[in-house]
Amino acid sequence: MITVTDLRKVYRQGNREVVALDGVSLEVPKGSIHGIVGHSGAGKSTLVRCLTLLDAPTSGSVSINGAELSSAGHQDLRAARRRIGMIFQHANLMDSRTAVQNVAHPLEIVKTPKDRIRTRAAELLKLVGLAGFENAYPSQLSGGQKQRVGIARALASDPDVLLCDEPTSALDPKTTDEILALIKDLTARLGLTVLVITHEMHVVKRICDSVSLLAGGRIVEHGKLRDVAANLGSELSRTLLPLPAAEPLGSGAVLEILYSGDRASEPMLTSAARRFDLDLNVLAGSVETLAGTQFGHLRIQLPDGADPAPLAAYLEDQGVSVRAAGKDAA
Numbered sequence: 001m002i003t004v005t006d007l008r009k010v011y012r013q014g015n016r017e018v019v020a021l022d023g024v025s026l027e028v029p030k031g032s033i034h035g036i037v038g039h040s041g042a043g044k045s046t047l048v049r050c051l052t053l054l055d056a057p058t059s060g061s062v063s064i065n066g067a068e069l070s071s072a073g074h075q076d077l078r079a080a081r082r083r084i085g086m087i088f089q090h091a092n093l094m095d096s097r098t099a100v101q102n103v104a105h106p107l108e109i110v111k112t113p114k115d116r117i118r119t120r121a122a123e124l125l126k127l128v129g130l131a132g133f134e135n136a137y138p139s140q141l142s143g144g145q146k147q148r149v150g151i152a153r154a155l156a157s158d159p160d161v162l163l164c165d166e167p168t169s170a171l172d173p174k175t176t177d178e179i180l181a182l183i184k185d186l187t188a189r190l191g192l193t194v195l196v197i198t199h200e201m202h203v204v205k206r207i208c209d210s211v212s213l214l215a216g217g218r219i220v221e222h223g224k225l226r227d228v229a230a231n232l233g234s235e236l237s238r239t240l241l242p243l244p245a246a247e248p249l250g251s252g253a254v255l256e257i258l259y260s261g262d263r264a265s266e267p268m269l270t271s272a273a274r275r276f277d278l279d280l281n282v283l284a285g286s287v288e289t290l291a292g293t294q295f296g297h298l299r300i301q302l303p304d305g306a307d308p309a310p311l312a313a314y315l316e317d318q319g320v321s322v323r324a325a326g327k328d329a330a
């Protein structure tokens with residue numbers, strides 16, 4: 001379990017103060033994957049550095065499985081850091097070392113016995129699907145294979161927590177999905193607690209149980225994936241279930257609707273149209289399954305002059321979220 005409480009980081013640039021983190025709190029339960037998304041400059045990198053205390057927070061606390069990192073002494077901090085495995089955009093392997101030697105490196109640092117190192121490093125390579133590649137050099141491996149070696153190396157110290165900083169940003173879509181599947185599988189098999197910092201919503205959709213949106217150093221939206229997706233009009237919902245832009249036809253009212261779960265399979269829109277004797281025009285739509293729940297997000301247009309209020313009230317009564325399509329809906 002990762003617990004972050006009221007984390008603040010203020011940088012000084014001459015006379016100017018830059019508030020990079022402005023009171024970030026979050027909790028990631030053991031065995032789950034939490035995504036942190038945000039635009040450039042939101043504070044994602046600062047958060048990663050403060051979580052591992054590579055950069056000292058100005059205030060606030062970070063604890064892993066109840067052990068506080070922020071107040072740990074030098075020795076304790078070194079031990080606590082070993083409980084955190086890190087994966088970066090690039091695996092940053094040592095070119096002069098083979099795959100197995102790269103994975104062995106963290107074990108050498110903590111002076112693990114030599115025969116144990118060799119067995120453990122080979123086991124870890126097998127765990128990430130690289131059995132048979134022990135003696136390959138990084139130059140002989142693909143980007144995805146290098147990232148697998150990086151993951152094996154991150155697991156060498158037997159961490160409780162995996163911190164993934166843009167883990168797939170340098171990979172092609174197919175390799176991205178393979179690496180994400182590996183992270184998901186390892187999380188379940190090893191009971192890890194995982195924090196993924198990413199600018200790719202695809203990563204969140206694919207593996208995260210919960211997500212936070214960071215903006216201006218603050219968490220402005222957060223929750224379980226299915227809850228944030230269901231929050232029609234919120235930024236996370238719009239990025240998880242995007243609608244293509246589409247010009248309305250004529251002057252009829254335009255509504256945005258979002259339904260989830262069982263509703264998705266019901267011919268709810270058809271029955272609503274029949275009930276109110278309306279010809280509804282679907283301008284744009286997206287149907288997706290997120291965290292095991294099916295979502296439908298549609299932009300619909302009523303005929304010219306038709307009052308949208310009774311239809312909206314009826315749909316809401318059926319458990320569907322409805323709002324007038326605003327400018328930000330495109």
Ligand SMILES: Nc1ncnc2c1ncn2[C@@H]1O[C@H](COP(=O)(O)OP(=O)(O)OP(=O)(O)O)[C@@H](O)[C@H]1O
Binds near residue numbers: 040
């Ligand atoms: N060492 C530093 N000194 C001064 N300001 C900094 C420092 N590091 C980050 N900042 C500032 O803190 C804010 C957050 O930056 P950060 O790099 O954490 O954002 P980010 O979300 O990781 O962005 P990106 O996705 O572009 O990497 C920015 O305004 C940045 O200019």
